[in-house]
Amino acid sequence: MKKIVRCGVSMGKKLLEDFDELISRKGYTNRSEAVRDLIRNHLVEEEWRTEKKEMIGTITLVYDHHIRGLLDTLTDLQHHSHDMIKSTMHLHLDEDNCLEILAVKGTVDKIKAIADKLISVRGVKHGKLTMTTTGKELL
Amino acid sequence: MKKIVRCGVSMGKKLLEDFDELISRKGYTNRSEAVRDLIRNHLVEEEWRTEKKEMIGTITLVYDHHIRGLLDTLTDLQHHSHDMIKSTMHLHLDEDNCLEILAVKGTVDKIKAIADKLISVRGVKHGKLTMTTTGKELL
Amino acid sequence: MKKIVRCGVSMGKKLLEDFDELISRKGYTNRSEAVRDLIRNHLVEEEWRTEKKEMIGTITLVYDHHIRGLLDTLTDLQHHSHDMIKSTMHLHLDEDNCLEILAVKGTVDKIKAIADKLISVRGVKHGKLTMTTTGKELL
Amino acid sequence: MKKIVRCGVSMGKKLLEDFDELISRKGYTNRSEAVRDLIRNHLVEEEWRTEKKEMIGTITLVYDHHIRGLLDTLTDLQHHSHDMIKSTMHLHLDEDNCLEILAVKGTVDKIKAIADKLISVRGVKHGKLTMTTTGKELL
Numbered sequence: 001m002k003k004i005v006r007c008g009v010s011m012g013k014k015l016l017e018d019f020d021e022l023i024s025r026k027g028y029t030n031r032s033e034a035v036r037d038l039i040r041n042h043l044v045e046e047e048w049r050t051e052k053k054e055m056i057g058t059i060t061l062v063y064d065h066h067i068r069g070l071l072d073t074l075t076d077l078q079h080h081s082h083d084m085i086k087s088t089m090h091l092h093l094d095e096d097n098c099l100e101i102l103a104v105k106g107t108v109d110k111i112k113a114i115a116d117k118l119i120s121v122r123g124v125k126h127g128k129l130t131m132t133t134t135g136k137e138l139l
Numbered sequence: 140m141k142k143i144v145r146c147g148v149s150m151g152k153k154l155l156e157d158f159d160e161l162i163s164r165k166g167y168t169n170r171s172e173a174v175r176d177l178i179r180n181h182l183v184e185e186e187w188r189t190e191k192k193e194m195i196g197t198i199t200l201v202y203d204h205h206i207r208g209l210l211d212t213l214t215d216l217q218h219h220s221h222d223m224i225k226s227t228m229h230l231h232l233d234e235d236n237c238l239e240i241l242a243v244k245g246t247v248d249k250i251k252a253i254a255d256k257l258i259s260v261r262g263v264k265h266g267k268l269t270m271t272t273t274g275k276e277l278l
Numbered sequence: 279m280k281k282i283v284r285c286g287v288s289m290g291k292k293l294l295e296d297f298d299e300l301i302s303r304k305g306y307t308n309r310s311e312a313v314r315d316l317i318r319n320h321l322v323e324e325e326w327r328t329e330k331k332e333m334i335g336t337i338t339l340v341y342d343h344h345i346r347g348l349l350d351t352l353t354d355l356q357h358h359s360h361d362m363i364k365s366t367m368h369l370h371l372d373e374d375n376c377l378e379i380l381a382v383k384g385t386v387d388k389i390k391a392i393a394d395k396l397i398s399v400r401g402v403k404h405g406k407l408t409m410t411t412t413g414k415e416l417l
Numbered sequence: 418m419k420k421i422v423r424c425g426v427s428m429g430k431k432l433l434e435d436f437d438e439l440i441s442r443k444g445y446t447n448r449s450e451a452v453r454d455l456i457r458n459h460l461v462e463e464e465w466r467t468e469k470k471e472m473i474g475t476i477t478l479v480y481d482h483h484i485r486g487l488l489d490t491l492t493d494l495q496h497h498s499h500d501m502i503k504s505t506m507h508l509h510l511d512e513d514n515c516l517e518i519l520a521v522k523g524t525v526d527k528i529k530a531i532a533d534k535l536i537s538v539r540g541v542k543h544g545k546l547t548m549t550t551t552g553k554e555l556l
Contacts, residue, residue: 003291009313012417013281019317022324027259034259035287037266038316039297044265046300056232058240060197062274089228091242093195097274101197101240103230120166120173125277126183127176130269135201135236138264139290142430148452152420153556158456161463174426177455178436185439278429305537312537315544322543334510336518338475340552367506369520371473375552379475379518381508398444398451403555404461405454408547413479413514416542 002139009035040138048108048131057111058130059102059118066096067123074121078102081114097125105134141278148174179277187247187270196250197269198241198257205235206262213260217241220253236264244273280417287313318416326386326409335389336408337380337396344374345401352399356380359392375403383412419556426452457555465525465548474528475547476519476535483513484540491538495519498531514542522551 023034047053065071078085084106091099102118104111112129119127162173186192204210217224223245230238241257243250251268258266301312325331343349356363362384369377380396382389390407397405440451464470482488495502501523508516519535521528529546536544 004288005291005294006286006288007294007309008284008286009310010282010284011310011314011317013283014415014417015314015317015321016283016285018321018415022321023259027256030261031285032287032289033261035313035317036289036293037258037263038320039289039293039313040264042316043293043296043300056201056238058197058199058238058269060269060271062195062271062277064274087228087230089226089240089242091226093273094275099195099242099271099274101228101242103228103238103240105232117166119176120162122169122172124176125179125274126272128269128271130197130199130267132199132201132238132267133265134232135203135238135264136233137292137296138201139292143427144430144433145425145427146433146448147423147425148449149421149423150449150453150456151556152422153554154453154456154460155422155424157460157554161460170424171426171428174452174456175428175432177459178428178432178452181455182432182435182439276431276435278431301537305534308539311539315536315541318542334479334516336475336477336516336547338547338549340473340549340555342552365506365508367504367518367520369504371522371551372553377473377475377520377549377552379506379520381506381516381518395444397454398440398446400447400450402454403457403552404550406547406549408475408477408545410477410479410516410545411543412510413481413516413542414511416479 043138044131044133047133051109052107054106054134055108055111056132056134057104057115058132059104059115060126060128060130061098061100061102061118061124062093062126063098063100063121063124064096065098070121070123074100074118077114077117077121084110084114182277183270183272186272190248191246193245193273194247194250195271195273196243196254197271198243198254199267199269200237200239200241200257200263201232201265202237202239202260202263203235204237209260209262213239213257216253216256216260223249223253321416322409322411325411329387330385332384332412333386333389334410334412335382335393336410337382337393338406338408339376339378339380339396339402340371340404341376341378341399341402342374343376348399348401352378352396355392355395355399359388362388362392460555461548461550464550468526469524471523471551472525472528473549473551474521474532475549476521476532477543477545477547478515478517478519478535478541479510479543480515480517480538480541481513482515487538487540491517491535494531494534494538498527501527501531
């Protein structure tokens with residue numbers, strides 16, 4: 001069981017009111033949760049600066065599947081890193097365009113390298129790496 | 140068939156060399172593709188400023204499935220927007236932690252609103268909205 | 279005098295320890311201040327989404343002063359918005375390169391427009407808009 | 418004299434039209450300049466990943482000068498790094514709030530460290546590091 005502690009934070013009344021208003025607009029029903037989210041987000045950002053830290057990334061690709069050789073190249077690249085790519089999801093956006101999302105687990109430097117490789121493939125119109133976490137240390 | 144045009148870009152020799160070196164390190168085999176990627180990325184960023192533009196977003200959530208009520212809340216929220224959430228992918232990261240990725244299609248303001256709601260749920264440790272495109276206009 | 283309130287935030291012991299370690303590395307001597315900084319930063323980001331909100335921005339430009347017409351263009355543009363540009367700082371980086379920093383006060387849409395105009399001038403090698411605040415409402 | 422080269426970039430007609438429309442809205446009168454800006458921006462982002470690279474940063478601080486000890490702390494910290502802080506600009510925003518902008522030259526790791534220290538001072542309401550360049554290599 002994880003141990004819960006409680007800490008006090010002091011701030012100006014106006015600052016707290018503004019924060020409460022913003023988070024309730026975003027859907028928070030609990031101020032502690034909103035503060036924890038800010039803290040966890042800050043920690044995850046820091047972890048992504050450490051090259052050898054194991055993290056989770058998601059790679060989002062939008063591409064035109066008609067481009068000759070594209071599907072083969074993407075498949076080859078993915079198989080080359082099959083141990084890191086945990087799962088993929090594919091959506092047919094329209095006649096031409098595909099959305100592919102990959103969940104990747106590995107060290108920061110390796111996740112970035114595979115994202116660079118996939119995004120740079122000719123025919124990939126838009127690609128992005130989203131940096132998230134294994135959640136393990138965010139207790 | 141889409142029409143291809145060719146435009147000339149002039150720049151310092153050193154700048155071009157540095158660019159070529161960077162993109163080859165990233166995996167590009169073609170300079171035009173690297174320039175197109177910069178241009179498309181710039182256009183997609185702009186499109187996300189228009190509230191009523193139809194775009195694609197992916198929402199990445201990491202959460203502890205043991206938190207009481209969490210799964211129900213996430214499921215309810217998703218069903219409430221079932222017409223926008225095109226597909227989801229779920230990974231069991233470890234005994235406690237889940238990775239869930241949602242592909243969402245809709246207007247910018249609606250995608251942001253649903254991302255805010257999901258990310259603010261108590262028990263979601265980390266959440267992010269990735270802004271991408273339907274690809275339709277990026278010809 | 280501004281009224282100070284105190285609120286309690288509960289979280290996992292491990293999360294608090296990780297946060298304490300990160301902020302002490304960054305130089306914080308006080309946990310409340312670190313939480314307030316996260317909150318204020320979150321609020322300022324939101325304020326920049328409102329086009330008619332009065333904010334402060336700083337525009338950073340690096341340019342080669344040898345480019346013909348560059349200094350005239352930058353000066354003209356600045357005078358055209360002289361009521362918004364509160365102060366400027368200029369540094370001679372080397373024989374060729376200048377760093378110019380402008381402090382700009384105005385509504386979000388106007389600050390963005392003047393930043394776009396200055397950054398797009400031919401000869402400006404690098405330009406950035408930094409979004410900050412008048413501080414008035416961050417009590 | 419720097420050597421100018423010209424390279425050809427091919428792309429879809431629609432993509433080029435959309436790009437032209439966006440950059441003209443931003444104030445560009447020259448397409449090459451817009452492409453060069455995208456390229457230079459991409460290069461500068463990469464340079465900031467190298468800890469020992471000499472770069473220019475600007476640190477923007479908004480603070481309430483009434484906070485006891487704040488001015489002394491900020492001054493002490495700045496003098497401690499006087500060799501890196503090339504110039505500062507100070508604006509009296511209102512009765513309480515100050516805007517201070519520092520131009521800092523040094524290696525990436527050192528600029529980040531001094532920014533962290535200044536931003537974490539109690540009483541600094543908002544602080545940001547803007548990453549720019551010496552311009553030397555952007556020919």
